Amino acid sequence: MGALHTGHASLIRAAKSSCDQVVVSIFVNPTQFGPNEDYSRYPRTFDADCALAESAGATAIFAPSVEDLYPNGPDSTFVEVEGLSTRLDGASRPGHFRGVATVVSKLLIAAEPDRAFFGQKDAAQVAVLRRMTTDLLLPVEIVVCPIVRDPDGLALSSRNIYLSAAERSQALVLSRTVHQIESLAAQGERRATVLVEAANQLFAAVPEVRIDYIELVDWATLLPVEVAAPGTLFAVAAYVGKTRLIDNTILGSDAVLEHLRRVEENALEERDQEGYSLHPQTNEEARRCEKEASTALRRVPMNRF
Amino acid sequence: MGALHTGHASLIRAAKSSCDQVVVSIFVNPTQFGPNEDYSRYPRTFDADCALAESAGATAIFAPSVEDLYPNGPDSTFVEVEGLSTRLDGASRPGHFRGVATVVSKLLIAAEPDRAFFGQKDAAQVAVLRRMTTDLLLPVEIVVCPIVRDPDGLALSSRNIYLSAAERSQALVLSRTVHQIESLAAQGERRATVLVEAANQLFAAVPEVRIDYIELVDWATLLPVEVAAPGTLFAVAAYVGKTRLIDNTILGSDAVLEHLRRVEENALEERDQEGYSLHPQTNEEARRCEKEASTALRRVPMNRF
Numbered sequence: 001m002g003a004l005h006t007g008h009a010s011l012i013r014a015a016k017s018s019c020d021q022v023v024v025s026i027f028v029n030p031t032q033f034g035p036n037e038d039y040s041r042y043p044r045t046f047d048a049d050c051a052l053a054e055s056a057g058a059t060a061i062f063a064p065s066v067e068d069l070y071p072n073g074p075d076s077t078f079v080e081v082e083g084l085s086t087r088l089d090g091a092s093r094p095g096h097f098r099g100v101a102t103v104v105s106k107l108l109i110a111a112e113p114d115r116a117f118f119g120q121k122d123a124a125q126v127a128v129l130r131r132m133t134t135d136l137l138l139p140v141e142i143v144v145c146p147i148v149r150d151p152d153g154l155a156l157s158s159r160n161i162y163l164s165a166a167e168r169s170q171a172l173v174l175s176r177t178v179h180q181i182e183s184l185a186a187q188g189e190r191r192a193t194v195l196v197e198a199a200n201q202l203f204a205a206v207p208e209v210r211i212d213y214i215e216l217v218d219w220a221t222l223l224p225v226e227v228a229a230p231g232t233l234f235a236v237a238a239y240v241g242k243t244r245l246i247d248n249t250i251l252g253s254d255a256v257l258e259h260l261r262r263v264e265e266n267a268l269e270e271r272d273q274e275g276y277s278l279h280p281q282t283n284e285e286a287r288r289c290e291k292e293a294s295t296a297l298r299r300v301p302m303n304r305f
Numbered sequence: 306m307g308a309l310h311t312g313h314a315s316l317i318r319a320a321k322s323s324c325d326q327v328v329v330s331i332f333v334n335p336t337q338f339g340p341n342e343d344y345s346r347y348p349r350t351f352d353a354d355c356a357l358a359e360s361a362g363a364t365a366i367f368a369p370s371v372e373d374l375y376p377n378g379p380d381s382t383f384v385e386v387e388g389l390s391t392r393l394d395g396a397s398r399p400g401h402f403r404g405v406a407t408v409v410s411k412l413l414i415a416a417e418p419d420r421a422f423f424g425q426k427d428a429a430q431v432a433v434l435r436r437m438t439t440d441l442l443l444p445v446e447i448v449v450c451p452i453v454r455d456p457d458g459l460a461l462s463s464r465n466i467y468l469s470a471a472e473r474s475q476a477l478v479l480s481r482t483v484h485q486i487e488s489l490a491a492q493g494e495r496r497a498t499v500l501v502e503a504a505n506q507l508f509a510a511v512p513e514v515r516i517d518y519i520e521l522v523d524w525a526t527l528l529p530v531e532v533a534a535p536g537t538l539f540a541v542a543a544y545v546g547k548t549r550l551i552d553n554t555i556l557g558s559d560a561v562l563e564h565l566r567r568v569e570e571n572a573l574e575e576r577d578q579e580g581y582s583l584h585p586q587t588n589e590e591a592r593r594c595e596k597e598a599s600t601a602l603r604r605v606p607m608n609r610f
Contacts, residue, residue, distance in 0.1 A: 069442075070440070071439060071440070072436060072439070072440060074387060074388070075386075075387055075388035075389065075436070075526075076386075076387055076436075076440050077384060077385065077386045077387070077406065077436060077437045077440035077441055078384075078385050078387060079382060079383070079384055079385075079441075080382065080383050080384075080385065081380075081381070081382045082379060082380055082381055082382070082383060083379070083380035084380065101382065105441060106440075106441055106442050109414070109441055109442050109443055109444075110442040131377060131380070131381075131382060132382045134376060134377070135375075135376070135377060135381050135382035135411075136382055136384075136410060136411055136414055137374075137411050137414050137415040138414055139414075221380075
């Protein structure tokens with residue numbers, strides 16, 4: 001989007017550490033804003049963005065105009081991820097993920113990166129984009145980087161500049177809740193109803209903040225779970241004044257990573273044992289093994305990076 | 306799709322004449338069929354298709370499974386061209402062009418061709434795909450090849466095998482109408498109402514054939530025109546028994562080509578006079594000229610090939 005902050009800088013640095021060329025897109029995308037949202041007042045700080053991107057290691061800035069990306073206006077092509085696009089932020093912001101999937105598919109097709117870096121803060125967006133790139137056969141690896149927080153815990157967001165001092169203090173209920181749910185899960189609490197109720201109680205203490213959603217979902221499908229498990233996404237969205245903020249965590253990350261490492265190892269081992277063929281279509285067994293290995297790899301959680 | 310015939314062979318030969326590698330996709334795409342359409346009975350002739358493709362010059366066949374292209378089932382990503390997708394065949398077949406745009410975007414992203422060859426017979430499809438590739442910034446040139454007809458005039462179609470002998474004879478009203486409208490237009494008749502009425506009268510003589518649409522539209526936007534002009538598409542769709550057939554022509558093709566050649570020449574000449582820069586972003590005049598040249602090129606009609 002734009003209005004780059006330290007969170008974006010961490011994505012650029014991550015990209016720089018594993019890629020020769022790092023292209024940063026700066027584009028406030030009109031199609032991902034609803035009619036009553038903040039498209040016109042969204043912060044635009046192009047010169048500062050360029051300076052931040054360069055100092056973090058960007059080798060190019062891609063800053064198209066609206067006409068460049070939408071040459072045909074409303075008679076345009078849109079990319080929509082069915083199902084996923086209507087969950088979490090997609091439920092609160094109809095059309096939002098349609099705009100996101102559309103613009104990101106254009107950026108990926110135009111720039112042809114080997115890897116694309118996104119922040120875990122937009123967890124639902126990551127789920128939508130992973131599905132989109134898989135479905136459209138885009139040859140890109142989606143890399144997800146951890147949430148970057150201010151010292152008081154608030155997750156960095158371009159929209160934080162909208163907050164008054166009082167609102168900023170109220171907004172801390174989001175990160176406090178995320179932290180508390182992590183603790184409860186680490187202590188063994190797995191029931192979604194109990195975890196969500198605990199979150200609701202923390203929000204009840206700050207009545208100025210209006211909950212948009214508090215959910216425990218599978219991080220890949222964004223469908224609600226009844227029992228939290230490794231890989232479950234706890235996500236929250238709330239209005240602080242007129243500003244909508246989000247935060248999240250993936251429960252049991254370490255356990256997930258260990259579990260996945262084992263699944264992957266087993267799949268690869270089995271594949272080796274049963275004879276992997278370069279022409280798997282001629283070998284039913286090899287196809288099955290390859291599918292299992294690829295399923296295991298796809299299960300790697302968002303914060304693996 | 307599949308069930309390749311001489312029309313497809315002409316696309317393959319055209320590709321072979323200008324490309325080193327020619328990949329032919331064979332995939333009966335479920336998402337472009339409506340619930341009451343002929344997906345299950347659509348002819349599947351894989352071995353014959355491969356033989357035909359090879360003899361026409363194909364260097365590779367891409368024949369994915371449904372699971373390869375739709376790994377996530379209905380929770381999938383779809384590509385939709387707003388507006389255009391609801392016109393002509395899109396009006397009669399809701400969702401059809403959404404399926405077409407989705408599968409073609411996947412095929413183009415997977416195969417990364419420099420050029421993709423389509424038949425003018427599916428004129429609305431070509432308009433949708435041109436818009437889709439422009440909007441998604443896909444680096445591919447869409448090349449459109451002329452309609453191939455049997456000696457009796459019937460446009461080749463995989464669905465022609467559905468026709469009984471009697472239906473086949475009735476179906477000739479489509480090509481007869483297309484030919485008649487070409488003649489009337491060549492004689493100077495430009496009024497859409499008159500041309501469409503003439504077409505209706507030809508169909509009235511064959512009551513077994515049920516008209517789906519008879520339209521005069523701009524070939525790029527598919528919007529109706531009142532006065533036919535060079536580049537106007539005359540398109541017809543009709544049911545012969547249970548089989549839906551289509552046919553079309555672009556009016557004034559020779560005049561269009563001549564006009565466009567001049568527009569293009571002028572634009573290029575103007576660009577040369579005003580000083581074309583390799584870095585047009587530093588030169589307002591050069592940008593304008595380049596835009597005009599590119600607009601002129603985009604106006605080249607479908608049957609230029």
